[in-house]
Amino acid sequence: MHATKLWDVTVEIDEEEDSTTARASVVTPTGREVIGSGKAARNPLDPDVPAIGDELAVARALRDLSERLLHTTERDITNLTGEPAHVHR
Secondary structure: OOOOOOOOOOEEEEEEOOEEEEEEEOOOOOOOOEEEEEEEEOOOOOOHHHHHHHHHHHHHHHHHHHHHHHHHHHHHHHHHHOOOOOOOO
């Protein structure tokens, strides 16, 4: 039987002068919220293109979210099996 599941990821972006921060979060089916964060800072010599800062901060937040979700998975496996778990990256 084939089942499609959807997980919604929420991304919040905050811009302040030459820096951008992003927060990416997901709530797992068990109700656990996992949060990642990312930051981008514009070099004063670079042109002011806010979309680029947004992209970089969000990419870093999603990468951090991914790593944190992998750690969450390792803890869940360890708790279930009683053996230390390491998920390949």
